[in-house]
Amino acid sequence: MGKKRISDKMEKVLNTQMTREAYQAQVYLSYASWAEVNSFAGIANFLYGHMHEEREHMFKFLKYINDRGGVAKIEAIEAAPANPKDIGDCLRKTLQHEIDNSIEVDKIANLAHEEKDWPTFNFAQWFVKEQIEEETLINGIIDKYNLASTEVDGNNSLYEMDRDLTDASQESETPREEEF
Numbered sequence: 001m002g003k004k005r006i007s008d009k010m011e012k013v014l015n016t017q018m019t020r021e022a023y024q025a026q027v028y029l030s031y032a033s034w035a036e037v038n039s040f041a042g043i044a045n046f047l048y049g050h051m052h053e054e055r056e057h058m059f060k061f062l063k064y065i066n067d068r069g070g071v072a073k074i075e076a077i078e079a080a081p082a083n084p085k086d087i088g089d090c091l092r093k094t095l096q097h098e099i100d101n102s103i104e105v106d107k108i109a110n111l112a113h114e115e116k117d118w119p120t121f122n123f124a125q126w127f128v129k130e131q132i133e134e135e136t137l138i139n140g141i142i143d144k145y146n147l148a149s150t151e152v153d154g155n156n157s158l159y160e161m162d163r164d165l166t167d168a169s170q171e172s173e174t175p176r177e178e179e180f
């Protein structure tokens with residue numbers, strides 16, 4: 001184990017966020033399973049895919065804590081929330097989970113700034129950008145849902161939207177910095 005290069009406070013905050021990322025994965029997993037059971041295979045596929053992204057986020061936190069001489073603590077993950085009422089509810093709740101997560105990520109960047117912990121500030125920036133992408137991605141799907149569900153042949157449009165999501169990317173259209 002290397003010399004500890006993060007504060008005790010930061011270690012605790014990063015550990016909390018690591019568990020929160022695992023919770024985010026639980027949310028996507030439970031909503032995906034709900035969508036699958038309710039015959040929305042495309043949406044389920046998209047949500048299962050995103051569950052893996054959240055697990056990767058959790059692992060990024062784990063590695064960072066350990067690499068900086070802290071100790072990642074694997075703790076209990078909060079139970080997934082109740083099933084959504086319908087697809088619209090599912091998408092809106094997914095967006096709210098992402099917004100809540102963005103707020104927590106911003107707090108880490110803020111603490112790193114206060115502590116002049118520039119490595120953690122830099123680490124947090126990856127997540128700040130990731131959250132912009134994720135909110136944009138889910139907002140885009142909500143827009144499609146709103147269009148699909150307000151047409152006269154609503155069910156048919158919803159069917160098509162679900163089919164489109166089968167191969168949907170997990171990335172938003174926002175270019176990442178390295179793509180400029």
Ligand code: OFO
Binds near residue numbers: 054
């Ligand atoms: Fe959905 O995001 Fe992790 O951080």
